[in-house]
Amino acid sequence: MKKLAYKSTLIFSKILGVWIFCSIAYIVATGYFVLFPRRVRISKDFYKALFPERSSWYHLWCTWKQFQNFTRIFRDRFLLLDFNKVTHNSVGWHHLEKTLAKKEGGIILMSHMGNWEIAAHLLKRRQNNIKLMLYVGTKHKEQIEKMQKDSLAQSGLKIVGVDENGSSPFLLLESSPWMNEGGLVSITGDRLWHQNQRATSAEFLQHEVLLPEGPHWLALITGKPIFILFSFPNGKNNYRIEVSEPIYVTAKKRSERKEAVKHSVQTYADFMEKALRNHPFEWFHFERFLGNKIKRFIK
Numbered sequence: 001m002k003k004l005a006y007k008s009t010l011i012f013s014k015i016l017g018v019w020i021f022c023s024i025a026y027i028v029a030t031g032y033f034v035l036f037p038r039r040v041r042i043s044k045d046f047y048k049a050l051f052p053e054r055s056s057w058y059h060l061w062c063t064w065k066q067f068q069n070f071t072r073i074f075r076d077r078f079l080l081l082d083f084n085k086v087t088h089n090s091v092g093w094h095h096l097e098k099t100l101a102k103k104e105g106g107i108i109l110m111s112h113m114g115n116w117e118i119a120a121h122l123l124k125r126r127q128n129n130i131k132l133m134l135y136v137g138t139k140h141k142e143q144i145e146k147m148q149k150d151s152l153a154q155s156g157l158k159i160v161g162v163d164e165n166g167s168s169p170f171l172l173l174e175s176s177p178w179m180n181e182g183g184l185v186s187i188t189g190d191r192l193w194h195q196n197q198r199a200t201s202a203e204f205l206q207h208e209v210l211l212p213e214g215p216h217w218l219a220l221i222t223g224k225p226i227f228i229l230f231s232f233p234n235g236k237n238n239y240r241i242e243v244s245e246p247i248y249v250t251a252k253k254r255s256e257r258k259e260a261v262k263h264s265v266q267t268y269a270d271f272m273e274k275a276l277r278n279h280p281f282e283w284f285h286f287e288r289f290l291g292n293k294i295k296r297f298i299k
Contacts, residue, residue, distance in 0.1 A: 021078060025071035033067045042288050043067075049205045049290055050280060065281045072233065073115050073284070080121055085237050088122050092243035096184075096227060099246065100127060103182030106225045106246065107215055108132075109189040111272055112285040118239055119231035120186065124157055131183030133158040133175055137193050162193050179224050187215045189228075189268050190285060200262050201291075202269035205276075208291035209269065216264040220249040220257060226264065228271045232279050244271060 033040060043063040044056070051058065080086040099106045110116045124130060134157055158178075175185040192199055192212055199210040219226045225246030234240035247267060251260040276283055 018075070018079065021075055022071075025075060026068065029067045029071045033064055039286055042286065045288075046283070046290060047280075049207060049293075050276065062281065066283060069281050070284050073117065076115060076118055076233075076237070076239075079237060080118060086118065086122075086239065087237065088126075088231075088239040088241055089234065090241040090243065092245065093126075093241065095243050095245055097127075099225065099227075100130065100182065100184075104224070105179030105182055105222075106184050106227055107179075107219055108184055108186040109215055109226055109228045109268055110186055111188060111190040111230070112283070113190075113272065113275060114230050114232040114279065114282045115239065116188070116231065119229060119241060120157060122231070122239065122241060131158075131178065131181065132186060133160060133178050133183060134186045135160050135162055135175075135188075137162050137188075137191070175218070176222050179222060185218075186229075187212075189215055190272060190289075200265045202262075202266045203294055204269045204273055205290060207293050209289060210291065211265050211269060213261050213265060216249055216261045216268075219247075219264065220251065220260060223248070226268075228268060230275050230279075232275075232282055242275070 040060075040063055043066055044059045047054075047059040047062040047066075048056075051062070076086055096106075096108075110119065120132065120134060123132060136159060160174075175183075179185060190211060192210065198213050198217075200213040200216075201208050202211050203209075215226065218224070225248050226244075227246060228244040230242045231239050232242070247264065249260050249264045251257040
């Protein structure tokens with residue numbers, strides 16, 4: 001039903017204009033805001049941690065804006081794939097270019113901030129011969145999400161689905177030959193796919209969070225660099241792609257490996273927090289993310 005409604009909206013929008021899509025998306029986002037108090041509560045708690053000095057009403061307004069902004073992901077996908085109306089600029093792209101030119105391979109860490117799908121499409125369009133493998137979570141009975149992933153596969157990207165009910169994170173090791181051939185592997189670094197997945201705690205907004213350690217172990221074992229990538233709206237129908245410098249996870253001794261991975265995970269969390277403070281309404285992690293508040297003891 002969701003797939004049918006989504007496709008119908010696309011058809012009417014192509015005929016009557018994008019305003020149809022925007023209007024329906026606004027109604028849908030409003031419906032979620034009104035009918036799903038649990039999700040609203042989770043987002044309010046998150047914005048309370050981000051803006052502790054502001055009122056509860058402000059946190060509610062932040063949640064409203066977050067819900068509305070989320071619909072832009074689907075609108076911009078529509079504008080990019082059907083009308084080619086999305087442009088972009090970038091910061092740090094030359095870091096990826098160097099790696100691609102040398103065919104060294106690497107790991108791109110994305111997150112549930114901004115628009116990862118737009119970023120993947122734009123990466124492919126900017127460098128048509130790019131070898132990019134995306135690890136994406138799969139959901140039972142997903143419909144619209146499957147359409148998104150199918151469109152990425154049709155563009156020439158390699159999509160690897162990871163079952164949230166139990167696929168092993170060690171599937172990541174299969175990406176080693178891909179990177180040895182100069183390919184890039186893209187993984188979301190801010191979400192655990194299943195309960196048994198290995199995770200490492202990090203500090204984020206003065207709270208403890210659990211982040212997957214698989215990508216960081218992969219970087220350590222293979223010697224490949226990590227690039228942290230964000231894609232944020234930057235004006236009308238434009239995105240800004242931000243790519244970090246290459247981050248290498250190294251350990252001189254076997255006993256130092258765990259600490260090296262933990263340091264890399266915290267580095268990623270620090271990048272996320274900085275990006276979040278610059279783009280507070282581009283946070284689309286709708287499940288509870290923050291753990292216990294970290295207490296500071298003053299001597």
